[in-house]
Structures are given as structure tokens and as C-alpha cells.
Amino acid sequence: MKILKIHxxxxxxxxxxxxxLERLDKYIPPENVVIITDINVKxxxxxxxxxxxxxxxxxxxxxxxxxxVEYICEELVALGADRSTFIVGIGGGIVCDIxxxxxxxxxxxxxxxxxxSTLLSQVDASVGGKNGVNFxxxxxxxxxxxxxxxxxxxLNLLKTLPKKEILCGLAEIVKHAVIGDADLFTYLEEQYKKxxxxxxxxxxxxxxxxxxxxxxxxNRDELEKGERRKLNFGxxxxxxxxxxxxxxxxxxxSAGMVIASxxxxxxxxxxxxxxxxxxxxxxxxxLPTHLKADRKMxxxxxxxxxxxxxxxxxFVWLNGIGNAFVDRIPMGELEAVIDKHMEPV
Ligand SMILES: NC(=O)c1ccc[n+]([C@@H]2O[C@H](COP(=O)([O-])OP(=O)(O)OC[C@H]3O[C@@H](n4cnc5c(N)ncnc54)[C@H](O)[C@@H]3O)[C@@H](O)[C@H]2O)c1
Ligand SMILES: [Zn+2]
Numbered sequence: 572m573k574i575l576k577i578h579x580x581x582x583x584x585x586x587x588x589x590x591x592l593e594r595l596d597k598y599i600p601p602e603n604v605v606i607i608t609d610i611n612v613k614x615x616x617x618x619x620x621x622x623x624x625x626x627x628x629x630x631x632x633x634x635x636x637x638x639x640v641e642y643i644c645e646e647l648v649a650l651g652a653d654r655s656t657f658i659v660g661i662g663g664g665i666v667c668d669i670x671x672x673x674x675x676x677x678x679x680x681x682x683x684x685x686x687x688s689t690l691l692s693q694v695d696a697s698v699g700g701k702n703g704v705n706f707x708x709x710x711x712x713x714x715x716x717x718x719x720x721x722x723x724x725x726l727n728l729l730k731t732l733p734k735k736e737i738l739c740g741l742a743e744i745v746k747h748a749v750i751g752d753a754d755l756f757t758y759l760e761e762q763y764k765k766x767x768x769x770x771x772x773x774x775x776x777x778x779x780x781x782x783x784x785x786x787x788x789x790n791r792d793e794l795e796k797g798e799r800r801k802l803n804f805g806x807x808x809x810x811x812x813x814x815x816x817x818x819x820x821x822x823x824x825s826a827g828m829v830i831a832s833x834x835x836x837x838x839x840x841x842x843x844x845x846x847x848x849x850x851x852x853x854x855x856x857x858l859p860t861h862l863k864a865d866r867k868m869x870x871x872x873x874x875x876x877x878x879x880x881x882x883x884x885x886f887v888w889l890n891g892i893g894n895a896f897v898d899r900i901p902m903g904e905l906e907a908v909i910d911k912h913m914e915p916v
Contacts, residue, residue, distance in 0.1 A: 690740025
């Protein structure tokens with residue numbers, strides 16, 4: 572097991588990579604614990620949960636709403652949960668995001684931790700203290716910063732993960748390497764086949780190194796005033812593509828990273844050979860580098876981006892692989908690359 576720590580203004584978090592669900596009871600009080608999970612994770616792993624009450628939610632972005640928050644709060648009240656209750660979310664990013672939010676607002680906040688069960692949530696969603704839900708079609712519009720006391724990244728749980736969920740996690744791992752660790756990028760280039768096959772030695776290194784990058788950034792800029800914005804690399808176009816085409820998040824971000832790399836080359840920041848390396852790695856990982864999308868819809872989605880300020884939007888640029896920086900970009904410049912990088916539908 573390897574341990575990483577986050578010390579923020581909104582709490583401290585101990586992230587345990589390689590710890591197991593079976594040993595969860597070591598990190599929670601003996602009683603007054605409530606578990607929140609989703610129906611898939613409960614069916615697969617419910618028999619391994621410690622003996623505490625379980626609140627089960629459905630799956631998918633559609634349930635990441637205030638309505639589900641209300642349902643969970645009702646269940647907590649019915650269970651007699653009080654200020655000393657400890658809440659554990661066991662699941663992927665959706666369970667962790669909702670659990671962290673509910674635990675932060677129930678009775679003005681109770682203690683909480685996560686057992687993270689998808690590759691995406693281990694390398695990204697469960698780390699960093701952003702918790703929240705979607706609102707009126709806007710992703711993660713309502714939420715809080717609040718660190719879980721612990722995050723257990725049980726690699727064994729990943730064995731039952733569907734392939735498309737693995738790809739989503741791999742896209743975020745590539746993102747972390749591109750913005751912060753050239754060695755990790757080279758490692759991915761060399762080991763992509765084993766990563767796709769979920770070779771546990773390779774996956775453990777990828778999860779750990781990814782969290783090293785993300786936790787390092789969060790430790791320096793917990794509340795996203797500056798450097799944390801780097802974690803949005805590929806996500807400006809990624810979110811717009813995801814919203815307009817409905818493709819999975821990881822696929823949209825993959826295509827978004829290619830567009831962001833191309834823009835960095837166009838501005839003269841990134842050598843063209845690095846753009847090629849990024850494209851090749853994504854292709855090797857079976858992630859798309861090019862997607863069909865409706866130009867006007869993508870533009871509309873870009874205009875609705877939360878990070879837009881007037882005619883400009885914060886954008887993550889690359890100076891090289893492993894080296895990113897944030898600066899604003901005029902909307903017109905984004906518009907200009909759409910035609911080149913997206914096939915019309
Ligand atoms: N808070 C953050 O900083 C942050 C960062 C990135 C993403 N997110 C959020 O994370 C969410 C996506 O997370 P996700 O990709 O984990 O999705 P998810 O939670 O929907 O999980 C994906 C699917 O896998 C199933 N599943 C979970 N664990 C499994 C296992 N071990 N074996 C088999 N199936 C399993 C789930 O039931 C679900 O159907 C999004 O809502 C996104 O906004 C948050
Ligand atoms: Zn993402």
C-alpha cells in the first residue's frame with residue numbers, strides 16, 4: 572500500500588492506494604456509520620461491506636441531482652444519523668461526489684470517507700475535495716470543497732469494471748501525465764498494452780503517479796484560484812463535445828486534448844512532434860482523437876462554459892509534454908479550430 576496526503580483549508584485527506592475494501596473497518600468508527608453506494612456496486616461488492624446501514628442510489632449522471640441528495644438526507648434522518656455519524660461512499664465518481672456533498676451539508680457537515688471503485692474515481696474524482704451535483708443540465712453546478720478523511724483506492728475492485736469505464740480513467744491518466752509528468756507519459760507509451768489489459772502492476776503505478784500529480788496541484792491550489800485549472804486540460808472542448816454528442820466523458824476529453832494540443836502548436840508553444848506523441852498514445856489506448864459534432868451546438872456549449880469570462884475563457888496550454896500553463900483565450904480562437912478538428916455531422 573502507498574499513501575498520499577492532501578492538507579487543505581477544507582480538511583486533510585489520506586489517500587491509500589492498494590488498500591482494500593475488506594479492511595475499511597480499520598478507518599471508520601465501530602458504530603454510527605452509514606454507507607452510501609450505487610446499485611451496481613452493491614450487487615457486486617455488498618457482501619464485503621462492513622455491517623452498517625446502506626443507502627443505495629441508482630446509477631448515471633441523471634441521478635446526480637439535488638433530488639437524490641434529498642432522498643439520501645431523508646434516509647439519514649430515518650436512520651437517526653446525528654453529528655457523530657460517519658458516512659462512507661463506496662463507488663465511482665458519482666457516488667463519491669454525492670456522498671461528499673451530502674456529508675458536507677447534513678447537519679452542517681459530518682465526517683466522511685470514500686472507497687473509490689472506478690479507475691476514473693481513483694485517479695481523479697475521489698481526490699481533491701470537490702463534491703457536488705448537477706443542476707438544470709449544468710454539470711457539477713452545486714457543490715462544496717471539502718476533503719474526505721480518507722480515500723481507499725482498492726485496485727481489486729477494478730477487475731469488474733466494464734471496458735468503457737476503464738477507457739474513461741485512462742483518458743484522465745493521460746491528462747495528468749501531459750500536464751505534469753513527462754516520465755509518466757513515456758511510461759504510458761511503453762506500457763499501453765498492459766494498461767489496456769489492466770495488468771495490476773502497471774495499473775497500480777498509473778493510479779499512484781496520477782494521484783501524485785493531482786494531489787500535488789490540490790495541495791498548492793485547493794480552491795482553484797490558479798494552478799488547479801490545469802486539471803481542466805482537454806475539458807473545455809471535452810465538455811462541449813460530451814454535452815452535444817453524448818459520447819462518454821473520457822472519449823470527449825481525449826478528443827478535447829488533441830484540439831488543445833493543436834492550439835498550443837498553432838500558437839508556437841508546443842513542438843508539433845509532441846502533439847503527434849499525444850495523438851499516438853491516445854490512439855494506442857483506443858481513445859478517439861477526432862469526433863463528429865455539430866459545429867453550432869459545440870459553439871453554444873463553449874459559450875455556456877462556467878469558466879468563460881466575457882469574450883475570454885481560461886484555457887490550458889502546453890509548453891511541452893509534462894508542462895502546462897493556464898491563460899485566457901478569445902472565444903474566436905476556439906471557434907476557428909472547430910472546423911479543422913471536428914467532422915460535421
Ligand atoms: N469531484 C471531482 O473532482 C471529479 C473529477 C472528475 C470526475 N468527477 C465526476 O465523476 C463522475 C464520473 O465518475 P465515474 O466515471 O466513476 O462514474 P460512475 O460513478 O457512474 O461509475 C461508472 C459505472 O461503473 C459502475 N461501477 C462502479 N464501480 C464498479 C466496479 N468496481 N465494477 C464494476 N462496475 C462498477 C457504476 O455503477 C457505474 O455504472 C462524473 O459525475 C464526474 O463529474 C468528479
Ligand atoms: Zn474529466
